[in-house]
Amino acid sequence: MITWKDLPFVSDIIDLPVDLSDIGGFRKPEELLPLMDFVLNGVTAWKEVAEYVYLLNVDDPYSFFSVLREQKWIFYGCVLTGPFNLIFMSYQPVDLSHVKGYNYTVKSGIRSNYYVPEIVEKDYDTAYNNILKRCEGKIESSIFEIALKDFKWTEELWSLYCDLKYDLRIDFTPLVKKYGFKNTTFYERVKNLLQNTDVYVPFYPLEERSYQFFYFLFKTDYQKFVADCFGELPVSTTHIRVKDSLLSYVPVPYGGEREHFLNIISLWERKGIIGSHDTSIPYFSDLINTQPGIPLPAPPVPSQSGVNPPDGKRKTGRERMYSI
Numbered sequence: 001m002i003t004w005k006d007l008p009f010v011s012d013i014i015d016l017p018v019d020l021s022d023i024g025g026f027r028k029p030e031e032l033l034p035l036m037d038f039v040l041n042g043v044t045a046w047k048e049v050a051e052y053v054y055l056l057n058v059d060d061p062y063s064f065f066s067v068l069r070e071q072k073w074i075f076y077g078c079v080l081t082g083p084f085n086l087i088f089m090s091y092q093p094v095d096l097s098h099v100k101g102y103n104y105t106v107k108s109g110i111r112s113n114y115y116v117p118e119i120v121e122k123d124y125d126t127a128y129n130n131i132l133k134r135c136e137g138k139i140e141s142s143i144f145e146i147a148l149k150d151f152k153w154t155e156e157l158w159s160l161y162c163d164l165k166y167d168l169r170i171d172f173t174p175l176v177k178k179y180g181f182k183n184t185t186f187y188e189r190v191k192n193l194l195q196n197t198d199v200y201v202p203f204y205p206l207e208e209r210s211y212q213f214f215y216f217l218f219k220t221d222y223q224k225f226v227a228d229c230f231g232e233l234p235v236s237t238t239h240i241r242v243k244d245s246l247l248s249y250v251p252v253p254y255g256g257e258r259e260h261f262l263n264i265i266s267l268w269e270r271k272g273i274i275g276s277h278d279t280s281i282p283y284f285s286d287l288i289n290t291q292p293g294i295p296l297p298a299p300p301v302p303s304q305s306g307v308n309p310p311d312g313k314r315k316t317g318r319e320r321m322y323s324i
Contacts, residue, residue: 052092056085058103068288073091074088076288077286080280082281083279116236124234135267140222144241145241146241157192158296214279223241
């Protein structure tokens with residue numbers, strides 16, 4: 001059985017979100033690793049393969065999953081309660097404005113790279129105090145760039161990427177046989193993938209089921225600052241730019257929601273750090289069209305990359321979706 005631990009170069013490429021030798025009251029290292037997901041989750045955005053993110057408001061969002069599964073390029077969907085109650089991701093532009101129950105698009109566009117702040121062990125009182133201190137000084141404008149990485153995909157690499165994308169802990173032996181590689185050739189292919197992607201290792205010290213998850217959509221000129229503030233929390237958070245907004249995925253311990261909104265969201269509103277913002281709570285998500293794997297998509301057109309309904313509930317008609 002060959003696994004990611006057997007890769008001779010893995011320690012040089014994969015950075016864990018915490019120092020497993022010094023995690024204090026979090027968990028013992030031997031208890032922690034089996035609970036962590038090693039996800040080759042397309043964290044990097046590429047010129048040849050872009051990921052489009054859609055935040056929609058629809059009637060009966062769960063029923064839209066049958067529609068999503070009919071779309072060749074959609075690979076992920078999430079049902080939420082809130083202003084945007086359906087999120088999906090696709091390798092090509094998708095227009096669902098004709099589907100019965102569609103109301104409007106809250107936000108859509110090619111995503112930036114994921115930004116995942118490093119986690120440092122601390123309690124929540126300390127985290128909130130650190131966020132307050134960050135907000136007391138001068139804050140510089142900081143917008144995440146949507147810079148697409150130049151990486152040449154082949155059908156073989158893309159197929160291997162789809163096999164490894166959602167779990168690097170699988171037994172590699174069947175893949176070695178599937179592609180007819182020698183072990184050394186397989187290692188070279190995997191190394192090439194890891195050097196041109198990022199591995200996301202989510203960390204939930206209280207266990208994932210102990211958190212209420214929130215999606216925050218912020219209109220702010222301080223995107224990196226907001227993400228770094230969330231990075232003060234002792235739990236994994238992820239952040240991407242979609243068009244002109246920041247989409248943050250943040251877990252909050254059950255029972256700690258009041259303190260979270262008072263010490264972070266309300267503070268940022270008073271300080272003018274965030275402008276308009278929406279909050280939705282996910283309650284169902286699923287992978288779509290992942291088996292036997294989506295074929296290698298065509299690269300996005302540099303300027304105009306498809307026809308889509310415009311963002312905003314009061315707009316009608318269609319508009320072009322631009323890459324940035």
